[in-house]
Amino acid sequence: MTIFCFGLLISSLKSYDRVIRTEYENGVGLVVVDKDKYLKLLSKQYSTIADTVTEIINLEAIMNLPKATEHFISDLHGEYDAVQHVLRNGSGNIKEKIREIFQGRLSTREMNQLATIVYYPEEKVDLIVSELTSREEIEEFYTLTVTRITELCAFVVSKYTRSKVRKALPPDYAYIIEELLFKDTIMSNKEHYYDKIINTVISLNRGKQLIAAFAHVIQRLVVDHIHVVGDIYDRGPYPDKIIDTLMDGHELDIQWGNHDVLWMGAASGSAACMANVIRISARYDNLEIIEDAYGISLRPLMTFSEMVYPEDRYEPFLPKVNPDSDDEIYQEEIRQIAKMNQAISIIQFKLEGAIIKRHPEFEMEASLLLDKINHDEGTVTIDGKVYPLRCDYFPTIDPNDPYALTEEEKLVVNRLMEGFLNSERLHKHVQFLYSKGSLYLKYNDNLLFHGCVPINDDLTFMEMTIHNKKYKGKALLDEYEDILRKGYLNREAGSDNNRYLDYVWYQWEGKASSLFGKDKMTTFERLYVEDKATHFEHKNAYYKQRHNIELCNMILTEFGLDSCKGHIINGHTPVKENRGENPLKANGKLIVIDGGFSKAYQATTGLAGYTLLYNSFGMQLVSHQPFTSVKDALVNESDIVSTRRIVDKELERKTVRETDVGQRLTEQVNDLQALLAAYYDGRLVEKVSK
Ligand SMILES: O=P(O)(O)OC[C@H]1O[C@](O)(COP(=O)(O)O)[C@@H](O)[C@@H]1O
Numbered sequence: 036m037t038i039f040c041f042g043l044l045i046s047s048l049k050s051y052d053r054v055i056r057t058e059y060e061n062g063v064g065l066v067v068v069d070k071d072k073y074l075k076l077l078s079k080q081y082s083t084i085a086d087t088v089t090e091i092i093n094l095e096a097i098m099n100l101p102k103a104t105e106h107f108i109s110d111l112h113g114e115y116d117a118v119q120h121v122l123r124n125g126s127g128n129i130k131e132k133i134r135e136i137f138q139g140r141l142s143t144r145e146m147n148q149l150a151t152i153v154y155y156p157e158e159k160v161d162l163i164v165s166e167l168t169s170r171e172e173i174e175e176f177y178t179l180t181v182t183r184i185t186e187l188c189a190f191v192v193s194k195y196t197r198s199k200v201r202k203a204l205p206p207d208y209a210y211i212i213e214e215l216l217f218k219d220t221i222m223s224n225k226e227h228y229y230d231k232i233i234n235t236v237i238s239l240n241r242g243k244q245l246i247a248a249f250a251h252v253i254q255r256l257v258v259d260h261i262h263v264v265g266d267i268y269d270r271g272p273y274p275d276k277i278i279d280t281l282m283d284g285h286e287l288d289i290q291w292g293n294h295d296v297l298w299m300g301a302a303s304g305s306a307a308c309m310a311n312v313i314r315i316s317a318r319y320d321n322l323e324i325i326e327d328a329y330g331i332s333l334r335p336l337m338t339f340s341e342m343v344y345p346e347d348r349y350e351p352f353l354p355k356v357n358p359d360s361d362d363e364i365y366q367e368e369i370r371q372i373a374k375m376n377q378a379i380s381i382i383q384f385k386l387e388g389a390i391i392k393r394h395p396e397f398e399m400e401a402s403l404l405l406d407k408i409n410h411d412e413g414t415v416t417i418d419g420k421v422y423p424l425r426c427d428y429f430p431t432i433d434p435n436d437p438y439a440l441t442e443e444e445k446l447v448v449n450r451l452m453e454g455f456l457n458s459e460r461l462h463k464h465v466q467f468l469y470s471k472g473s474l475y476l477k478y479n480d481n482l483l484f485h486g487c488v489p490i491n492d493d494l495t496f497m498e499m500t501i502h503n504k505k506y507k508g509k510a511l512l513d514e515y516e517d518i519l520r521k522g523y524l525n526r527e528a529g530s531d532n533n534r535y536l537d538y539v540w541y542q543w544e545g546k547a548s549s550l551f552g553k554d555k556m557t558t559f560e561r562l563y564v565e566d567k568a569t570h571f572e573h574k575n576a577y578y579k580q581r582h583n584i585e586l587c588n589m590i591l592t593e594f595g596l597d598s599c600k601g602h603i604i605n606g607h608t609p610v611k612e613n614r615g616e617n618p619l620k621a622n623g624k625l626i627v628i629d630g631g632f633s634k635a636y637q638a639t640t641g642l643a644g645y646t647l648l649y650n651s652f653g654m655q656l657v658s659h660q661p662f663t664s665v666k667d668a669l670v671n672e673s674d675i676v677s678t679r680r681i682v683d684k685e686l687e688r689k690t691v692r693e694t695d696v697g698q699r700l701t702e703q704v705n706d707l708q709a710l711l712a713a714y715y716d717g718r719l720v721e722k723v724s725k
């Protein structure tokens with residue numbers, strides 16, 4: 036009996052009755068099969084000695100290539116323009132490559148122009164050509180640009196196998212790009228042949244398309260693998276467009292953030308998660324995401340809130356980003372949004388209250404505040420202290436049963452829930468999150484997760500009870516992930532019958548959640564109480580202690596990683612660089628990469644996001660300055676100014692062989708060697724081609 040890696044086998048295994056059992060290791064499926072049967076199956080895919088040898092040579096060649104570049108980004112928070120710019124410019128990598136090749140040959144202006152063409156090919160080429168007057172000038176521009184972009188592309192793809200590059204080529208121009216990229220430099224008389232190709236393309240008016248095709252190959256391959264360390268959703272306007280971009284073919288994985296899990300919970304049928312999603316969208320004036328991007332009607336909520344909440348009582352619920360505008364329609368919209376925010380906030384507190392009461396083990400009683408309201412005095416008692424309320428109008432709260440939804444509220448919740456359960460586009464996106472995502476990831480010795488591993492003050496792992504069983508450390512995160520997956524799989528069961536949903540919601544704001552990592556979420560206090568002391572959320576000890584190397588080592592070991600080699604990579608908490616905070620903690624063993632793509636946080640970080648790069652030379656942290664606009668990038672060729680700092684330097688250039696992929700390829704080579712041996716000693720017979 037032997038264990039084989041899924042990679043090769045999956046395509047050759049037609050019938051699973053040969054599989055004795057499946058095991059998982061590091062997220063990779065391993066099947067235990069009968070060895071002879073396995074080799075027989077493998078021989079269907081590699082039916083001759085020549086085929087087998089060729090594949091071994093191919094895999095060996097791949098393993099000797101430099102390790103591909105990993106890009107880590109996090110806390111994108113709907114900021115599509117900034118994110119797509121960072122993806123297009125490869126976190127500053129494209130400019131660096133342009134400099135490496137063209138320094139001394141092109142002026143800075145020409146290099147900036149070429150970079151902008153690579154980022155926004157169609158738009159930039161149109162802009163340039165519109166300013167040229169003669170046909171000669173236009174042809175000259177195309178010829179020069181195609182030649183330069185070919186050279187740049189050849190440089191970018193030089194670390195990949197031809198087969199990988201081929202797969203990344205757009206079908207329309209694959210043949211031409213391949214010819215130009217893999218030029219035959221020995222036969223010098225072929226230069227004429229290449230010039231001819233370029234001239235023909237230009238004379239056929241396809242210059243722009245060819246340039247765009249090259250630009251997309253460069254964009255795609257300059258960022259080989261993306262890790263999104265959580266929080267694609269909330270606060271910014273276009274999380275849906277970010278997901279569409281991520282779905283566009285880049286190799287990537289996602290470590291879910293608390294905001295992503297909130298949307299996943301809503302799509303799984305959790306009414307409490309849904310209420311939070313709507314409340315946050317209203318608070319940031321982003322309800323279009325729900326209505327337009329996902330086609331979920333908010334009409335029931337709007338009608339209800341107009342009926343129940345009067346004009347002069349919605350001030351605390353005004354959207355957070357509310358530009359000064361005299362536009363009457365806009366003011367009317369803001370008024371409606373504030374009322375919807377008010378209605379859904381109360382619904383949220385009621386739904387959450389019911390969950391908290393069902394689960395004393397959540398230890399969230401401190402968040403039960405609806406029953407602490409004194410309706411006659413207009414006050415609320417928090418932690419034994421009485422505070423005046425900013426707004427004391429609660430028409431739907433029955434003081435004798437404060438957490439009960441009114442009949443109308445129930446109706447609103449049901450109608451909204453139907454919308455969340457039936458939005459095709461939302462489910463397409465959420466399924467993408469599930470298929471590419473996980474709560475944590477072990478990748479090339481590093482451990483990636485959005486928030487924290489919850490710990491107690493004495494640095495022991497914090498325990499949590501789920502379905503009457505206690506978990507902590509890695510086991511807790513595994514159980515949380517299982518809950519999230521099962522919650523979604525059982526979404527047809529509905530809010531009341533899906534036994535996973537309360538635990539899904541818990542991960543949004545529970546104190547032992549690896550995504551939240553604070554003692555409580557003070558949403559009620561932020562909305563209703565002036566005194567800022569009540570708004571404070573105490574962070575888990577993890578955040579105070581993560582500069583501590585011992586703690587980092589303890590966590591890496593808990594997750595089965597070599598603490599001498601690995602790093603922990605987190606998002607979630609904006610790094611306040613402008614107040615002296617360092618994103619590198621514990622001597623660079625732990626790296627926090629929430630640099631504030633979210634506009635709402637840029638004032639505290641002084642930055643507009645980080646990207647962490649991990650290539651064959653080591654790790655570098657890139658900080659990005661705020662992105663102004665696509666127009667500015669196009670017309671003024673302004674780029675996000677990025678500064679780099681070294682996190683780790685490899686003594687020798689790292690190859691694919693030393694990575695997780697290399698490990699899998701080595702296993703595949705071993706399998707193929709076994710197949711070859713079977714051919715050589717006659718246990719298997721080669722297929723004879725006719
Ligand atoms: O400032 P906002 O957007 O109202 O959000 C505040 C809430 O967001 C949180 O910071 C969680 O979101 P993050 O994961 O983006 O930090 C809560 O701790 C806090 O209650």
Ligand SMILES: [Mn+2]
Pocket residue numbers: 266292293294485550606607608
């Ligand atoms: Mn977060």
